[in-house]
Amino acid sequence: MDRVETRELAYFVAVAEELHFGRAAGRLGMAQPPLSRAIRQLERRLGVELLIRNSRGVRLTEAGEVLLHEGRKALDAVEAAVRRAQRAGEPERKLVVVMKPNGDAGLLGGILQAYQGDPEALPVEVEICRIGEQAGLLREGRADVALLHDPYDDLSGFDTEELLTQRSVAVLPRTHGLARRRSLHMADLAGETMPRWPGLPGDGPEVRDTAQMMQLIALGRMVAVMPEAVRRNLREELVAIPVLDGQITTVVLAWPERSRSRAVAAFVRAAVGLVQAEEGTTIAFPAAVGHENLVPASDFEVAPHPL
Amino acid sequence: MDRVETRELAYFVAVAEELHFGRAAGRLGMAQPPLSRAIRQLERRLGVELLIRNSRGVRLTEAGEVLLHEGRKALDAVEAAVRRAQRAGEPERKLVVVMKPNGDAGLLGGILQAYQGDPEALPVEVEICRIGEQAGLLREGRADVALLHDPYDDLSGFDTEELLTQRSVAVLPRTHGLARRRSLHMADLAGETMPRWPGLPGDGPEVRDTAQMMQLIALGRMVAVMPEAVRRNLREELVAIPVLDGQITTVVLAWPERSRSRAVAAFVRAAVGLVQAEEGTTIAFPAAVGHENLVPASDFEVAPHPL
DNA sequence: CGGCGGCGATACCCTTGCGGTATGGATCGG
DNA sequence: CCGATCCATACCGCAAGGGTATCGCCGCCG
Numbered sequence: 251m252d253r254v255e256t257r258e259l260a261y262f263v264a265v266a267e268e269l270h271f272g273r274a275a276g277r278l279g280m281a282q283p284p285l286s287r288a289i290r291q292l293e294r295r296l297g298v299e300l301l302i303r304n305s306r307g308v309r310l311t312e313a314g315e316v317l318l319h320e321g322r323k324a325l326d327a328v329e330a331a332v333r334r335a336q337r338a339g340e341p342e343r344k345l346v347v348v349m350k351p352n353g354d355a356g357l358l359g360g361i362l363q364a365y366q367g368d369p370e371a372l373p374v375e376v377e378i379c380r381i382g383e384q385a386g387l388l389r390e391g392r393a394d395v396a397l398l399h400d401p402y403d404d405l406s407g408f409d410t411e412e413l414l415t416q417r418s419v420a421v422l423p424r425t426h427g428l429a430r431r432r433s434l435h436m437a438d439l440a441g442e443t444m445p446r447w448p449g450l451p452g453d454g455p456e457v458r459d460t461a462q463m464m465q466l467i468a469l470g471r472m473v474a475v476m477p478e479a480v481r482r483n484l485r486e487e488l489v490a491i492p493v494l495d496g497q498i499t500t501v502v503l504a505w506p507e508r509s510r511s512r513a514v515a516a517f518v519r520a521a522v523g524l525v526q527a528e529e530g531t532t533i534a535f536p537a538a539v540g541h542e543n544l545v546p547a548s549d550f551e552v553a554p555h556p557l
Numbered sequence: 558m559d560r561v562e563t564r565e566l567a568y569f570v571a572v573a574e575e576l577h578f579g580r581a582a583g584r585l586g587m588a589q590p591p592l593s594r595a596i597r598q599l600e601r602r603l604g605v606e607l608l609i610r611n612s613r614g615v616r617l618t619e620a621g622e623v624l625l626h627e628g629r630k631a632l633d634a635v636e637a638a639v640r641r642a643q644r645a646g647e648p649e650r651k652l653v654v655v656m657k658p659n660g661d662a663g664l665l666g667g668i669l670q671a672y673q674g675d676p677e678a679l680p681v682e683v684e685i686c687r688i689g690e691q692a693g694l695l696r697e698g699r700a701d702v703a704l705l706h707d708p709y710d711d712l713s714g715f716d717t718e719e720l721l722t723q724r725s726v727a728v729l730p731r732t733h734g735l736a737r738r739r740s741l742h743m744a745d746l747a748g749e750t751m752p753r754w755p756g757l758p759g760d761g762p763e764v765r766d767t768a769q770m771m772q773l774i775a776l777g778r779m780v781a782v783m784p785e786a787v788r789r790n791l792r793e794e795l796v797a798i799p800v801l802d803g804q805i806t807t808v809v810l811a812w813p814e815r816s817r818s819r820a821v822a823a824f825v826r827a828a829v830g831l832v833q834a835e836e837g838t839t840i841a842f843p844a845a846v847g848h849e850n851l852v853p854a855s856d857f858e859v860a861p862h863p864l
Numbered sequence: 865c866g867g868c869g870g871c872g873a874t875a876c877c878c879t880t881g882c883g884g885t886a887t888g889g890a891t892c893g894g
Numbered sequence: 895c896c897g898a899t900c901c902a903t904a905c906c907g908c909a910a911g912g913g914t915a916t917c918g919c920c921g922c923c924g
Contacts, residue, residue: 254639255562257882271901284883286901296639298646303901306891313646319817320638320698327634331627332561332603339605339620391627406814409713507713510626564911578872591912593872610872613920 418496
């Protein structure tokens with residue numbers, strides 16, 4: 251059997267997402283009949299029924315579900331291949347590091363310093379993206395490495411190296427009834443309104459970024475349980491209380507699997523070397539914190555580290 | 558910028574592999590001029606030089622290297638998407654498990670038994686492939702799950718679950734000077750001829766499969782250090798001696814990342830459940846071994862398990 | 865030094881097949 | 895029963911992919 255073109259895959263994905271030939275054709279910037287024909291042709295060539303058309307709508311068969319899912323991955327891979335090749339051909343090469351705001355837990359400065367000492371190092375561009383975009387940017391080949399968070403980000407398709415584990419703190423308004431506690435358990439927060447992050451399920455109000463969330467917490471509209479690195483940018487009127495049984499978050503360095511880029515390899519070396527040198531320190535804080543709302547890390551010691 | 562078609566990617570990969578337009582065109586079943594043109598066109602569209610043509614051969618630019626590498630992955634992904642969709646559309650669905658001969662270390666029987674009890678289970682087809690083919694079959698979508706060996710197989714692009722760790726044994730002819738030792742270190746085998754497996758570097762004679770290797774060992778042409786599961790099919794004239802500092806091999810169950818197949822999920826459940834139930838037993842041997850060339854597992858206890 | 869051979873690029877032509885428009889046919893709602 | 899909606903079919907034109915012939919360049923060898 252001969253090749254399936256990306257065009258055909260993209261057509262199918264569009265139809266499978268819209269479940270409507272007309273709308274899909276519109277999205278693809280073409281007329282409906284050629285789209286119908288292309289999909290039929292694809293089905294004939296694969297020898298599989300992908301869609302069930304009952305003259306008043308479209309449904310996916312099981313094979314169609316699979317092709318939608320796998321086809322998206324394949325299209326991602328093609329796009330990433332092109333973009334990485336283009337980036338590799340640019341006259342001044344650079345390494346793009348992507349993370350969400352504060353997503354490095356204070357590690358990036360040290361990593362960059364170590365990296366620049368490597369003979370294979372390239373100039374670095376740090377891209378601060380919006381929450382939920384990190385993994386996608388890396389998948390599409392727009393970035394070379396990313397600082398991601400396990401278990402919140404989807405790490406599949408990447409090679410990774412764990413850099414740092416973080417425990418959780420509850421971010422509360424200073425006026426909250428629990429604000430003077432030295433530590434909490436998740437059960438203490440039962441019934442509180444929690445933020446809902448884009449892409450994740452939940453019933454709280456959706457928040458786009460940490461600043462927005464902080465604002466809402468300060469207004470008493472919600473509380474949040476976050477990796478302890480949030481303490482680096484707490485507002486005056488908020489406090490962070492350790493949550494002893496909260497989610498453990500791992501900051502991981504991720505890059506495209508089976509990458510052969512020497513610049514990426516050097517970056518990974520730098521990052522791993524750095525965290526190994528700092529082994530034992532769970533999280534780095536600026537030396538001069540000065541803020542009373544920063545809970546001393548020793549408070550975590552009341553509970554054994556669950557890892 | 559508009560889409561890159563798989564056709565164009567395949568053309569480029571062929572040329573990049575052959576480093577010769579004529580041969581690549583032959584391989585693709587087409588004439589050389591359209592191929593030249595297609596590649597030029599691809600370069601123009603990407604805005605990147607991929608090949609350096611000096612009228613007496615072709616070389617890859619750095620961008621070309623990247624596109625060769627990433628393009629192969631992308632083509633794999635497209636092919637896998639198609640094949641998985643086709644498999645999902647077959648009237649009698651089945652689950653294809655792939656492994657190399659003896660690659661399950663005796664686990665598969667139990668896994669299959671546990672799996673068949675699951676309500677989501679499908680009929681299973683066990684595919685025994687040649688050495689080095691396992692990961693590829695899974696990548697191409699010809700199999701649903703594979704039993705692979707870390708660190709020998711390339712696990713990137715798969716989700717995995719570790720099932721079993723195996724220590725190493727040296728397979729020696731009964732007449733070998735070391736054949737009566739109770740245990741060895743790698744240093745004891747310095748200077749011995751070792752097999753070279755397909756795809757891996759090395760300087761020994763290449764072997765295709767274990768049976769061939771066993772034959773060569775019996776003839777005194779080589780010795781081999783293998784995961785201890787080889788003891789399950791040793792010939793009469795061979796012995797297996799624990800190698801205390803040999804490579805630790807992990808049998809992992811692998812499946813396409815981000816898979817949504819319920820049948821695969823059920824298989825993973827069955828396998829993980831099984832190994833958890835047997836937790837503590839490092840490797841399962843048939844109850845009635847009876848072969849004196851099977852070294853008792855207790856011999857391994859002289860060295861602490863390095864994991 | 866000149867001819868030859870190998871290799872990629874160019875020129876030109878033909879055919880395929882993709883995409884567009886017009887229309888048909890089925891089904892559901894009122 | 896009519897109209898609206900939506901996918902399929904019919905048909906057409908043109909862009910683009912593929913083939914053949916040939917050129918230009920370069921290294922090799924007589």
